[in-house]
Amino acid sequence: MTDLTCKLLVIGAGPGGYVCAIRAGQLGIDTIVVDEAAPGGTCLNIGCIPSKALIHAAEEFHRITEADAGPLGIATSPPSIDLSKTVEWKDGIVKRLTGGVAGLMKRAGARFVAGRARFLDGKTVLVTKDGEETQIRAEHIVIASGSAPVELPFLPFGGDILSSTEALALPEVPKTLAVVGGGYIGLELGTAYAKLGTNVTVIEAAERILPTYDKALTMPVAKRLAGLGVTVLTDTKAEGYEGGHMQTDKGSIEAEKVLVTVGRRPRTQGIGVEELALTLDGPFIRIDKTCQTSMRGIYAIGDVTGEPMLAHRAMAQGEMVADHIAGHAVEWDKRAIPTVCFTDPEIVTCGALPGEIEDTTSSEFPFMANGRAMTCERDDGFIRVVYRDADHAIVGLQGVGAGISELSAAFSSAIEMGACLEDIASTIHAHPTQSEGLQEACLKALGHALHI
Amino acid sequence: MGIHAIRLPDIGEGITEAELTEWSVKVGDVVKEDDVLAIVMTDKASVEVPSSVDGTIAELSGEIGDQIAVGSVLIRIEVDGEGNEADIAATSAAPEPKKEAAPEPKLAKPAPKTEAPKPAPVAKPATPVARTQGTKPLASPSVRARARAEGIDLRQVPGSGPAGRISQEDLDQWIASGGIQQGQVTRGANTGIEEVRVIGMRRKIAEKMQLSKRQIPHISIVEEVEMEALESLRGQLNAKYKDERPKLTLLPFLMRAIVEAVREQPGLNARYDDEAGVIYRHGGVHIGIATQTPNGLNVPVIKHAEAANLWDNAGELARLADAAREGSIKIDELQGGTITITSLGPLGALATTPIINHPEVAIVGVNKMQVRPVWDGQQFQPRKMMNISCSFDHRVIDGWDAAVFVQKLKTLLETPAMLFVEG
Numbered sequence: 090m091t092d093l094t095c096k097l098l099v100i101g102a103g104p105g106g107y108v109c110a111i112r113a114g115q116l117g118i119d120t121i122v123v124d125e126a127a128p129g130g131t132c133l134n135i136g137c138i139p140s141k142a143l144i145h146a147a148e149e150f151h152r153i154t155e156a157d158a159g160p161l162g163i164a165t166s167p168p169s170i171d172l173s174k175t176v177e178w179k180d181g182i183v184k185r186l187t188g189g190v191a192g193l194m195k196r197a198g199a200r201f202v203a204g205r206a207r208f209l210d211g212k213t214v215l216v217t218k219d220g221e222e223t224q225i226r227a228e229h230i231v232i233a234s235g236s237a238p239v240e241l242p243f244l245p246f247g248g249d250i251l252s253s254t255e256a257l258a259l260p261e262v263p264k265t266l267a268v269v270g271g272g273y274i275g276l277e278l279g280t281a282y283a284k285l286g287t288n289v290t291v292i293e294a295a296e297r298i299l300p301t302y303d304k305a306l307t308m309p310v311a312k313r314l315a316g317l318g319v320t321v322l323t324d325t326k327a328e329g330y331e332g333g334h335m336q337t338d339k340g341s342i343e344a345e346k347v348l349v350t351v352g353r354r355p356r357t358q359g360i361g362v363e364e365l366a367l368t369l370d371g372p373f374i375r376i377d378k379t380c381q382t383s384m385r386g387i388y389a390i391g392d393v394t395g396e397p398m399l400a401h402r403a404m405a406q407g408e409m410v411a412d413h414i415a416g417h418a419v420e421w422d423k424r425a426i427p428t429v430c431f432t433d434p435e436i437v438t439c440g441a442l443p444g445e446i447e448d449t450t451s452s453e454f455p456f457m458a459n460g461r462a463m464t465c466e467r468d469d470g471f472i473r474v475v476y477r478d479a480d481h482a483i484v485g486l487q488g489v490g491a492g493i494s495e496l497s498a499a500f501s502s503a504i505e506m507g508a509c510l511e512d513i514a515s516t517i518h519a520h521p522t523q524s525e526g527l528q529e530a531c532l533k534a535l536g537h538a539l540h541i
Numbered sequence: 542m543g544i545h546a547i548r549l550p551d552i553g554e555g556i557t558e559a560e561l562t563e564w565s566v567k568v569g570d571v572v573k574e575d576d577v578l579a580i581v582m583t584d585k586a587s588v589e590v591p592s593s594v595d596g597t598i599a600e601l602s603g604e605i606g607d608q609i610a611v612g613s614v615l616i617r618i619e620v621d622g623e624g625n626e627a628d629i630a631a632t633s634a635a636p637e638p639k640k641e642a643a644p645e646p647k648l649a650k651p652a653p654k655t656e657a658p659k660p661a662p663v664a665k666p667a668t669p670v671a672r673t674q675g676t677k678p679l680a681s682p683s684v685r686a687r688a689r690a691e692g693i694d695l696r697q698v699p700g701s702g703p704a705g706r707i708s709q710e711d712l713d714q715w716i717a718s719g720g721i722q723q724g725q726v727t728r729g730a731n732t733g734i735e736e737v738r739v740i741g742m743r744r745k746i747a748e749k750m751q752l753s754k755r756q757i758p759h760i761s762i763v764e765e766v767e768m769e770a771l772e773s774l775r776g777q778l779n780a781k782y783k784d785e786r787p788k789l790t791l792l793p794f795l796m797r798a799i800v801e802a803v804r805e806q807p808g809l810n811a812r813y814d815d816e817a818g819v820i821y822r823h824g825g826v827h828i829g830i831a832t833q834t835p836n837g838l839n840v841p842v843i844k845h846a847e848a849a850n851l852w853d854n855a856g857e858l859a860r861l862a863d864a865a866r867e868g869s870i871k872i873d874e875l876q877g878g879t880i881t882i883t884s885l886g887p888l889g890a891l892a893t894t895p896i897i898n899h900p901e902v903a904i905v906g907v908n909k910m911q912v913r914p915v916w917d918g919q920q921f922q923p924r925k926m927m928n929i930s931c932s933f934d935h936r937v938i939d940g941w942d943a944a945v946f947v948q949k950l951k952t953l954l955e956t957p958a959m960l961f962v963e964g
Contacts, residue, residue: 418689424677450664480704481664482679507679509703510664534664 091223093202095121097414098214098227100206100360103130105391105403106233107190112411114197121225122194123216125205129187130235132400135254138186140274142179143257144281144431146170151284151317159466170285172261179257208361211384229386229414232374233407234360236353236392243329244269244349250330251348253278259346263287267335267344269327271298273430275350276310280433283317290320290342292327292335299430303442305453309469309489310432317433355393370395378420379413380406388413402426425485425504427497434470434491439500441475441485449484451475452534454526456490458541461521467491472526474510474534481510483531490523499527510534543624545594546614547578552588553872558610559583561603562741566616570598578616581609582741586872596620606740680707687712693720699733742836753899756815760935762947763892768910768925771957778851786852791907792830793855795882797960798953799905800826800847803880806946810879812900813937820902820937829878829898830858832865839865840898842878882907893930902937905950906930929954 097113099106102124110122127134150170156163194201202225204218214230216223238252246252251259256278264287268279271293283289291298291314298314298321299307314321328336335342355373357363368375368383373395380388388410391403405423412419427439443451455471456462462470470490476483486500503513514531518524525540532538549559559581566578577589578598596618603609617626678695680688684707688695691712698715700707718732739747771794779788803810803826811822826847829840841861846854864870881898884907895906908928914921929950933943953959 418692419686420689422677422682422685422689452664476664477704478664482704482706506681507702507704507706509706511703536664 091221093121093223093225095119095200095225095227097121097229097231097411098123098225099199099231099233099407100124100214101130101233101235101391102126102128102190102194102201103233103235103391103403104132104400105235105407106130106231107194107407108404109231109233109390109407109411110194110199111197112408113414114194114199116411116415117198118411118415120199121202121227122199123202123204123206123214123225125203125218127187128190128194128201129183130233133186133190134183135257137400139179139183139257140253140277140281141431142182143175144277146175146178147281147284148433154284154286161466170262172259172285176258176260206360208365211365211387229388231380231407231410232360232362232382232387232389232393233391233403234356234393236355236398238350239352239354241269241327241349241351244327244347246349249333249344249346251346253348253350256282256346256348263345265343265345266290267292267327267330267342267347269335269347269349270351271295271300271321271323272350272352273299273432275348276314276432277430278348278350279319280314280317283314283319284433288318290322290335290344292325292337292342293321293323294326296323298323299432299436302430302436302438305471305473306436306438306487306489309434310430310436312469313433353392353398355395357393378422380410380421397426397428399426399428423505424507425501427501429494429497431494434467434489435494436487436489437493437497437500438487439485439497440483440504442487443473443475443485446475446477446484448478449475450478450534451485452530454530454533454538454541456523456526458529459521459523459526461523461525462490464521465491472496472523472530474513474527474530476510476534481534483508483510483513486527488526490526493523496524496527499524503527543620543622544599544626545596545618545620545624546626547590547593547616547618549581549609549611549613549615550590551611552581552583553586556583556611556872558608559588560741560744561605561607561609561615562587563605564601565589566598566601568598568601572596572598572618582745583872586870586875587742587868588872590615592618594618594620606738606744678707679704684709684712691716699731742839746837749899750896753896756899757897758935759894759897759932760938760940760943761894761930761932762943763908763928763930764947764951766927766929766951766954767915768927768954771954772910772925774957782852787855787859789851789855791910792858792882792884793851794954794957794960795905795907795950796826796828796843796846796854796858797851798950799828799880799882801953801960802946802949805949806942808938808942809903809933809946811902811937812879813902813934814900815936823879825879827877827879829881829901830862831881831883831898832862834866834868836868839870839875840878840881841865841870841874842876844877880904885909892928895930895932897932897934902934903943903946904932906932 096119099110099122102122106122107128110120113120150168153165153168156165202216202223204216206214206216209215212226214225216225240246244250253274262285266282266287266289268275268291271291276298279289279291297307298311326338328338330347335344335347365384374382374389374393376382376389376394380390382389390406390410392398409419425440430436451473453471453473456468462468472488474483475485483503486503488496510531513528514535518528529538529540561579562582563580566572572592573595574592576592578592579590581588581590599619600617602614609615680695695707698707698711701711702708714732718730775789807822810826811820813820825845827842827844828846829842832839832841843854843857861874878898878901880901881904883895883904887909889907889909892908893906895904897904908930910925910927912923913926915924931947
């Protein structure tokens with residue numbers, strides 16, 4: 090058994106943990122980060138990045154499929170895809186990124202210890218790897234253990250029942266796929282497989298897909314799904330899977346594979362968090378404004394601390410915690426956390442939705458009136474601004490449209506900087522871009538939209 | 542289609558310019574004949590400038606607060622048919638008519654664009670509002686970080702940006718002003734500065750006061766007056782005529798006292814043209830009454846106070862004061878005073894130093910009436926007492942004459958029977 094000591098120990102090398110370690114290293118804090126898998130966590134290994142790779146591949150494939158019938162005069166022959174090669178390419182990207190993260194941590198001076206961590210007490214963690222044990226004592230410990238897909242008791246993962254992890258590494262494109270759960274993960278992957286030619290059925294228990302968003306935002310996605318031939322069954326409950334058939338309360342569906350995406354649970358079990366008796370917030374670890382838990386010296390960041398379970402939230406928390414441990418005056422004061430659904434079209438939200446805050450009004454600009462959107466053959470969707478009536482401060486921005494994820498920076502900057510309608514309306518937005526829709530939505534709110 | 546120019550009309554004798562205080566229309570508005578276009582201010586009175594034609598506003602010539610000379614162009618209106626300005630091209634703001642299309646009759650029609658219905662929710666102009674409790678102050682991340690580092694509670698920092706956004710400069714100012722540290726329960730220094738333009742009536746008042754104080758070396762005299770007899774008489778008269786005549790305040794009696802006093806000292810009922818070096822002693826006693834209106838100080842003038850009885854003067858005073866407060870007073874009712882009374886009623890204090898209403902030479906200030914102990918030779922008696930504070934133009938009135946005038950007023954007010962002795 091090896092004994093190590095450090096000032097800061099980070100459990101989990103996902104986006105929260107590795108950013109915390111890099112920043113702590115920059116600040117000269119003696120830091121160790123522990124993870125049983127490769128650095129990068131769910132995001133880099135089995136989440137954001139590989140799913141975007143698959144979505145891109147599917148989109149490219151689909152474009153070629155559609156080109157023949159399209160208005161651009163392009164003639165092609167039907168493409169084919171070797172999914173194992175796609176997965177290989179995707180794995181290459183993942184490897185490049187995880188290797189990059191390892192390098193960044195090393196350069197910052199943080200040590201990486203591979204293995205599974207378990208708390209012995211509030212200052213000591215035991216790391217196990219292939220029977221070898223390392224005991225690490227630290228002044229400060231950051232729990233960044235992330236989350237795992239929720240399993241349904243009647244649809245246990247394994248075999249043809251896939252979690253998102255397995256769905257990102259299929260050797261070939263399934264003929265039929267049932268997606269249980271119409272949230273963003275299920276729709277992203279379901280759409281990708283539909284574009285690769287799979288006959289996809291989405292089963293959602295709520296009355297519509299993406300139930301956390303409003304109807305206007307999800308409508309273009311629902312339309313596109315229908316166009317891609319995806320069957321969406323809302324108000325439908327999955328009940329079980331047997332012999333290539335998915336059972337629901339509304340009947341049976343043929344499905345070669347079943348993807349279960351009904352949410353993610355924080356990974357607090359198995360690392361000894363129970364023994365520490367930290368105050369919880371439902372299944373999540375309760376934290377204060379500086380991400381401190383109820384036990385002195387122990388911090389928690391990322392998915393274990395609750396919604397929204399997003400990599401960029403975890404990163405910002407990790408950075409802040411490192412600064413806090415270094416003695417800087419910091420606290421969580423973010424005004425808004427943008428969320429992106431890489432559905433087709435993409436959805437971006439940042440800040441308040443219409444009606445979420447009293448005395449606010451919203452204004453929309455449709456891409457139907459945007460030149461760039463037309464030239465991309467995608468004039469579906471819109472950009473919407475939610476502003477306070479009294480002083481025009483922008484409190485929310487949403488958009489749905491092809492490729493709109495890149496506008497998320499404009500959305501979050503506007504809110505974080507405290508912009509008003511007038512600020513955005515009088516900022517020059519490059520032509521021809523979809524971002525003009527943001528300016529136009531603000532102009533429209535002020536009563537003088539130019540292009541609608 | 543032509544351009545009709547509306548010029549600032551001649552709005553009163555001797556008035557050569559007026560201050561533009563309000564535009565009632567904006568460019569593009571459709572106006573009809575007699576619609577009010579603008580409001581200008583002359584010598585304490587507001588005057589509405591109406592349109593003499595139907596048409597569309599093409600140009601506003603001037604900014605609020607500008608002094609506009611009588612006869613100069615105030616506004617240009619696009620009218621059907623020929624305007625009164627020969628050359629359209631000469632007016633820069635007039636729309637360039639397309640030359641080749643000029644003969645087309647449809648161009649002569651007024652543009653129908655104003656009829657288009659507006660899309661549903663439109664943000665009303667944002668006005669700066671106090672930060673609602675519970676909402677986070679608007680500030681960029683760098684400002685927030687700095688405030689945290691300096692231990693400043695941003696909720697207390699006034700923001701100068703739109704929607705009260707707090708900038709680095711606001712933070713600089715807050716720190717420089719010794720802003721309050723976080724956690725301390727103290728009153729925050731209010732470093733906000735509101736810019737109020739001195740325009741309209743306020744500017745007129747300011748100019749007038751400056752002129753009076755700069756030109757006139759004031760001498761002020763304060764005297765005490767016993768009011769028992771006058772108050773008793775006033776009470777009796779009011780009781781007797783309570784159903785038939787307007788209620789008498791102190792002012793009609795004071796006006797009568799002034800009329801009597803200046804009979805012996807005509808030099809005090811005068812207007813002094815200091816540039817020409819001439820004092821105009823008026824036969825008629827035209828008494829200005831300083832009146833507080835919603836827009837500021839106004840001085841309506843009761844003409845020929847010497848020719849009216851107590852009740853007539855009281856009635857005229859009430860009428861003018863109401864008109865001044867409502868803003869319906871006419872210019873000539875604000876001009877031509879020969880002496881002024883200023884009274885703040887119950888707010889009248891012990892003594893004041895009234896400023897003479899240039900070019901007059903004297904002003905009589907009335908202070909608060911109150912019961913005071915008065916030594917009658919044997920004991921203190923409670924008496925209704927009131928001070929009068931009078932100022933005089935020392936260039937043309939000597940201290941002796943001023944004192945005599947004040948004593949005369951005192952005597953008349955203390956022995957009111959003398960007010961009514963003819964001759």
